[in-house]
Amino acid sequence: MDFNVKKLASDAGVFFTRAVQFTEEKLGQAEKTELDPHLENLITRADGTKNWTEKILRQTEVLLQPNPSARIEEFIYDKLDKKLPSRTTNAELLGQYMLEAANEFGPGTPYGSTLITVGEYQKQLGGAEREFLHTSAVNFLSPLRNFLEGDWRTISKERRLLENRRLDLDICKARLKKAKQAEAKAAAEHELRVAQTEFDRQAEVTRLLLEGISSTHLNHLRCLQDFAEAQATYYAQCHHYMQDLQRELNRCANAVGAPQSSAAVCPNPVSSTFLSGPTSPGATVSSSSGQRPSTLTMEQTQLPVTGTRKAKVLYDYDAHDSSELSLLADELITVHTVPGMDPDWLIGERGNEKGKVPVTYLELLS
Numbered sequence: 089m090d091f092n093v094k095k096l097a098s099d100a101g102v103f104f105t106r107a108v109q110f111t112e113e114k115l116g117q118a119e120k121t122e123l124d125p126h127l128e129n130l131i132t133r134a135d136g137t138k139n140w141t142e143k144i145l146r147q148t149e150v151l152l153q154p155n156p157s158a159r160i161e162e163f164i165y166d167k168l169d170k171k172l173p174s175r176t177t178n179a180e181l182l183g184q185y186m187l188e189a190a191n192e193f194g195p196g197t198p199y200g201s202t203l204i205t206v207g208e209y210q211k212q213l214g215g216a217e218r219e220f221l222h223t224s225a226v227n228f229l230s231p232l233r234n235f236l237e238g239d240w241r242t243i244s245k246e247r248r249l250l251e252n253r254r255l256d257l258d259i260c261k262a263r264l265k266k267a268k269q270a271e272a273k274a275a276a277e278h279e280l281r282v283a284q285t286e287f288d289r290q291a292e293v294t295r296l297l298l299e300g301i302s303s304t305h306l307n308h309l310r311c312l313q314d315f316a317e318a319q320a321t322y323y324a325q326c327h328h329y330m331q332d333l334q335r336e337l338n339r340c341a342n343a344v345g346a347p348q349s350s351a352a353v354c355p356n357p358v359s360s361t362f363l364s365g366p367t368s369p370g371a372t373v374s375s376s377s378g379q380r381p382s383t384l385t386m387e388q389t390q391l392p393v394t395g396t397r398k399a400k401v402l403y404d405y406d407a408h409d410s411s412e413l414s415l416l417a418d419e420l421i422t423v424h425t426v427p428g429m430d431p432d433w434l435i436g437e438r439g440n441e442k443g444k445v446p447v448t449y450l451e452l453l454s
């Protein structure tokens with residue numbers, strides 16, 4: 089191998105003189121050229137951006153993937169530029185276990201049928217989580233990593249060059265002060281002019297890069313908005329699934345508690361025929377004991393609700409959100425339906441209060 093001994097010796101000498109200058113500055117034995125205040129502010133702002141980006145990135149990774157081993161695996165695959173194998177979410181795995189347990193216990197038993205219902209919803213929750221994780225990784229985590237591994241490395245490299253140019257400039261200033269003879273002073277002044285030019289050029293390059301941090305903030309702002317939107321969508325999906333699951337479980341409880349039935353499975357969703365007409369005496373299900381009714385009778389399913397009807401509340405119901413109306417057992421309310429509405433629900437009115445109410449909690453009156 090052909091070594092350039094002169095260049096190697098020159099580089100070693102430059103490194104040594106820079107080290108001496110840096111050490112003397114730290115000890116207060118040498119003067120230091122201060123950077124422009126605007127450039128100093130840009131450096132401080134860039135350092136803060138880098139530090140907080142790292143913290144936000146790490147904590148978001150912990151939020152999305154609490155398992156440290158899984159995070160290490162994702163990191164290794166990312167560094168190897170390989171696609172991470174698809175991983176089953178915990179909710180999907182739980183749902184699968186519930187379905188397998190239902191098959192063993194018997195899907196026709198109360199426990200088995202409920203396991204199937206809850207298991208299917210758990211798998212839907214897992215699917216929503218998987219989509220949220222993917223969206224967050226693409227729209228939020230990747231841009232933050234790209235900044236740290238791309239733009240910030242470039243900025244750091246140029247800042248190191250600027251520091252070296254500053255040290256060279258201060259070395260030249262020190263030499264000029266020490267020069268006694270005219271020839272030595274002339275040489276030192278020439279070196280100082282060259283060093284000053286290189287320092288000014290590097291300061292301008294660094295300044296332009298640091299001013300680009302403003303664009304980085306705008307990009308991260310858009311990414312943050314995408315992340316918040318993905319979170320809102322995910323939690324809204326989860327809320328929707330859990331509301332549907334609660335309604336399904338309520339129907340299961342009603343079916344299992346039916347006095348005339350040994351039915352062990354959850355009924356199908358309540359059809360629109362439950363929005364029924366008048367009932368014959370003695371045909372309604374009583375709720376005087378505070379227990380939930382089993383089902384509505386066949387005579388209650390003869391006519392659909394048309395217009396406004398009175399209804400008796402069979403048992404208490406707590407509204408899940410502002411679109412629903414809370415109910416108290418034995419109170420009378422006015423109900424009606426609207427086109428395109430879920431057949432399991434009616435619009436209930438009590439004085440100035442109005443909201444959706446579940447059909448299975450009502451006894452429609454003539």
